[in-house]
Structure formats: C-alpha cells, structure tokens
Amino acid sequence: MKIIHITGDSHPENNTAIAEFIEKLSVLNPGKNGVICDSGAEELPESKCNAPYSAKVHDAGTIVAIKDGDLSGTLDLFSDSGIFYAIILGFEGLNYKKAVFGDFEAENCILKDPSADEMIEALDKFDDHYTMQGLVKELKEEVDIPKTGCYLHFNGIVREITGEERTEYMDFSDYDYIDRIIAEIRKDMEKVPGVLGVRFYHSKGRLYASDDVTYIAVAASHRQEAFKAMMDAIDRLKAELHNKK
Structure with a gap:
C-alpha cells in the first residue's frame, strides 16, 4: 500500500x-x-x-x-x-x-x-506501508489464480535473545541499499520454476525487539516450489542485509 x-x-x-x-x-x-x-x-x-x-x-x-x-x-x-x-x-x-x-x-x-x-x-x-495480510491481498490481485496451488507467507521479526546476546534494536537506515537488495532477491525468487508471483516488504529505520522486519509472500503452483524460493530468499536476506547489522 x-x-x-x-x-x-x-x-x-x-x-x-x-x-x-x-x-x-x-x-x-x-x-x-x-x-x-x-x-x-x-x-x-x-x-x-x-x-x-x-x-x-x-x-x-x-x-x-x-x-x-x-x-x-x-x-x-x-x-x-x-x-x-x-x-x-x-x-x-x-x-x-x-x-x-x-x-x-x-x-x-x-x-x-x-x-x-x-x-x-x-x-x-x-x-x-504494509501488513502481512495486505501484502498477501496485493499478491492475490496479480497472480494467475487457476494455476496457483499455494500461498506461502513469512514474517520476520527482531529477535531479542540469541544465545547469550540480547538485541535491543536494529537500524535499517540505508534505504537505497535495502531497496536494491530487496529488488534483487525478489527478481531471483520470481525466476524459480513454478513461482507465479512474489511480494516483498522490508521495514526501515530503527526497529526494536519483537518489531516486524520483513514480510514475504509467494504464490506457486506447488508447495515445494514456494518453499525453495522462500528459503533461498531468507538465507540471502540474512547474509546480505541482516548479518551486516
């Protein structure tokens, strides 16, 4: 939206x-x-x-x-x-x-x-500005429904405790870099055979523990195709953006 x-x-x-x-x-x-x-x-x-x-x-x-x-x-x-x-x-x-x-x-x-x-x-x-439900609704507007077999959603948040470490907040202030990485990941997700559509949103600015960070929605012909696209995207997002925080 x-x-x-x-x-x-x-x-x-x-x-x-x-x-x-x-x-x-x-x-x-x-x-x-x-x-x-x-x-x-x-x-x-x-x-x-x-x-x-x-x-x-x-x-x-x-x-x-x-x-x-x-x-x-x-x-x-x-x-x-x-x-x-x-x-x-x-x-x-x-x-x-x-x-x-x-x-x-x-x-x-x-x-x-x-x-x-x-x-x-x-x-x-x-x-x-998106909610998870809003992102999915936009995805449903743009995909070929008769060929769609599943929708897969992912909602990433700021995890407060990782082992002995505590995270109070994360800063995502490089807006241009975030937009570029998200666009590249989404483009690669759309290339996965069987994937019919992708919607991707990443929050920006200072995000505190338990705040929503990422919404991803995938439409695919079969669940295996959706799972592959989603897992690859999450791993890449973590490596190229979140691990740099």
Missing part, C-alpha cells in the same frame, strides 16, 4: 487539485483507495457499550468507530482491507514523503503545488 501524504495551506485551488487527484485515482483503482483526514479537535463518534470497535450499517454505507485508534493502526486496517493507496490529508509532522501545497515548509517534500496529473505520475515515489 502506498501512502500519499498531502499537506500544506488550505486554499480553493489546492483543494480542487486534491479533489481531482482523488477522483482520478478512484477511476484508476476503483475500491482500492482510502482517505485519512486530520480531524483536529473534532469529537469522534461515540463507541457503543465502550466496545473497541463499533459500526453503524445502512443502505448508504457503513460508519465504523475505533476506540483508542491512531494513525498507524488505521493504516494497518487499510492495508488489511486490501487498500492500494492511503491518502493522508493534514498531519503535518509525519515523516512520510509528501506533496506540499502553498508556503508551508515540510521535510521529505517530493512534490510542490502539484497538479492532479503530476501526483498520479509520481505515485511510485511515495512510501510503502
């Missing part, structure tokens, strides 16, 4: 460009886009019976209230639901790559006062 972070000055021309972008993206990816707004001090819908989740279902749609929800959890929910593009409006302090409107100064700005078409053309430049 791509995170399309849009922030900056609110102005009729800016709002028109954003609305046009969302409309065009909805045409390109019907049912695969979600929007998250910074509500500021607005009150959230009441959660019935103090339940962590509550929903109101009617003919026009469904409204869901999440008690104690936050932005990260909402992004996870979007990814779990199979959303391809999460559009975040506001939330100026976030560290994601973003499109910025007006005189507002922000880090990681990759587009300044863009048109709707310019944002569409730059979709691949924005950051990724």
